[in-house]
Amino acid sequence: MKILTVVLIFFTYIFSKEPIEPIPLSLSYDRQKALLGKRLFFEKLLSKDKTISCASCHRLKNGGADKNSFSKGIGGREGKINAPTVLNAYFNFKQFWNGRADTLKDQASGPVHSKDEMGMTKEQILKRLNSHPQYRKLFKKVFKTDKIGYDQIMEALAEFEKALYTPNSKFDRFLRGEAKLSPLEKKGYMLFKKLGCITCHNGVNIGGNSFQKMGLVIPYDKLALADRYQVTKEPKDRYVYKVPSLRNVTLTPPYFHDGSAKTLQEAINRVSYHNLGFKLSKKEIEAIIAFLKTLTGKRPDILK
Numbered sequence: 482m483k484i485l486t487v488v489l490i491f492f493t494y495i496f497s498k499e500p501i502e503p504i505p506l507s508l509s510y511d512r513q514k515a516l517l518g519k520r521l522f523f524e525k526l527l528s529k530d531k532t533i534s535c536a537s538c539h540r541l542k543n544g545g546a547d548k549n550s551f552s553k554g555i556g557g558r559e560g561k562i563n564a565p566t567v568l569n570a571y572f573n574f575k576q577f578w579n580g581r582a583d584t585l586k587d588q589a590s591g592p593v594h595s596k597d598e599m600g601m602t603k604e605q606i607l608k609r610l611n612s613h614p615q616y617r618k619l620f621k622k623v624f625k626t627d628k629i630g631y632d633q634i635m636e637a638l639a640e641f642e643k644a645l646y647t648p649n650s651k652f653d654r655f656l657r658g659e660a661k662l663s664p665l666e667k668k669g670y671m672l673f674k675k676l677g678c679i680t681c682h683n684g685v686n687i688g689g690n691s692f693q694k695m696g697l698v699i700p701y702d703k704l705a706l707a708d709r710y711q712v713t714k715e716p717k718d719r720y721v722y723k724v725p726s727l728r729n730v731t732l733t734p735p736y737f738h739d740g741s742a743k744t745l746q747e748a749i750n751r752v753s754y755h756n757l758g759f760k761l762s763k764k765e766i767e768a769i770i771a772f773l774k775t776l777t778g779k780r781p782d783i784l785k
C-alpha cells in the first residue's frame with residue numbers, strides 16, 4: 482500500500498514538468514532590516530552567558546550548519562537533534578525537523594529560549610538590547626521606535642534569513658537552459674528521478690515541502706528524536722520529519738535528524754534502503770553524488 486503510493490506519486494512527477502524549480506535569481510527584502518538581523522544573528526548578547534550566537538551553530542562559512550551531530554549551546558550543553566542549515570530555510574513550508582514553527586519569525590524564538598541553546602527570557606533580551614545605545618540607534622532607524630520590541634528583533638532575524646538564499650547553482654542554470662550537465666551528473670539526476678528520490682525531494686528546495694516517514698519501507702532502527710509525533714501526538718507521525726532540503730547538501734555533513742550519517746554515501750545508502758526498500762550500487766551512488774554537487778549555489782550577497 483505504502484509502496485503503491487510512492488509509485489503513484491513518482492509517476493505523477495516523471496510525467497509532469499521538471500519536478501525541481503530554480504531558486505529565483507533575486508528576492509526582494511528590506512536591506513536595512515536584514516542588515517540589522519545579520520548583526521543580531523552574530524550577537525552573543527542574545528545568550529545567557531554571552532558565549533553563543535545563532536552563528537555558533539549555523540556557521541555561514543560552513544553551509545549554514547555546523548560539523549557536529551549535535552550542536553553545543555551555552556555551558557557546552559549538547560543539543561538533542563542535528564542543526565539544519567539556515568540557507569534557503571525561507572523556502573521551507575515549515576521550520577524545524579518536525580515543523581513546529583510556521584515561519585522564520587516564529588522559529589527564531591525557539592533557540593533563544595531553549596535552555597540548551599541560548600537560555601534567555603524575553604525580558605532579559607529586551608533589557609540587554611535596550612541598554613545598548615548602538616542597538617537603540619539601529620532599531621530606531623529601521624523600525625522608527627525609541628524602545629526595542631521583541632517582535633522587531635525576531636522580524637529582523639527573519640529578514641536576514643530571507644536574504645540567505647543561494648541562487649544560480651549549476652543545476653539551476655541547467656534548468657534555465659544556461660548550462661550543460663556532465664554525463665555523470667545527468668545520470669545522477671536520471672537516477673534521482675527514476676529511483677523515486679524525487680517523490681520526497683522536489684520543488685524549489687528539493688525537499689522542505691512535506692513531512693515524510695524516515696523508514697517508510699523498511700523501519701528505521703534508531704530512536705526517534707523530536708519527530709512530528711511530538712507535535713501531533715498521532716501514532717502515524719512517529720519517525721516523520723520534514724524532508725530536508727538537498728540544496729548545498731555537500732556542505733553540511735553529518736546528515737539526518739540525528740546526525741548519524743557522516744558522509745553523503747552513507748546517507749544515500751541508508752535513505753534508499755529505508756525509504757525505497759533497496760540498496761544502490763557504488764556506481765549509482767557516485768552518480769547521485771555528482772548530481773547533488775550541482776546543487777551548491779552562490780553565496781548570498783548579504784554575506785559579502
Ligand code: HEC
Pocket residue numbers: 522533534535536537538539552553554555560561562563564565566567570573575576577578579585588589592593597598599638642707
Ligand atoms: C546551540 C545551537 C543553536 C543555536 C545557538 C541556534 N540554533 Fe537554530 N537550530 C539548531 C538546531 C539543533 C535546530 C533543529 C531543531 C529542531 O528541528 O528541533 C535548529 C533549527 C533552526 C532553523 C530551522 C531550519 C529548518 O530547516 O527547519 C532555523 C531557521 C534556525 N535554527 C535559525 C536560528 C536562529 C535565527 C538562531 C538565533 C536566534 C538559532 N537558530 C540559534 C541549533 C541552533
Ligand code: HEC
Pocket residue numbers: 673676677678679680681682693694695697722723724725726727730733735736737738739745748749752753756757769
Ligand atoms: C519517502 C520519502 C523519501 C524518499 C523516497 C527519499 N528521501 Fe531522502 N530523506 C527523506 C527524509 C524524511 C529525510 C530525513 C531523514 C532523517 O533525518 O532521519 C531524508 C534525508 C536525506 C538526506 C540527508 C539530508 C540531510 O541534510 O540530512 C539525503 C542526502 C537524502 N535524503 C537523499 C535522498 C536520495 C538520494 C534519495 C533516493 C535514493 C532519497 N533521499 C529518497 C525522505 C525521502
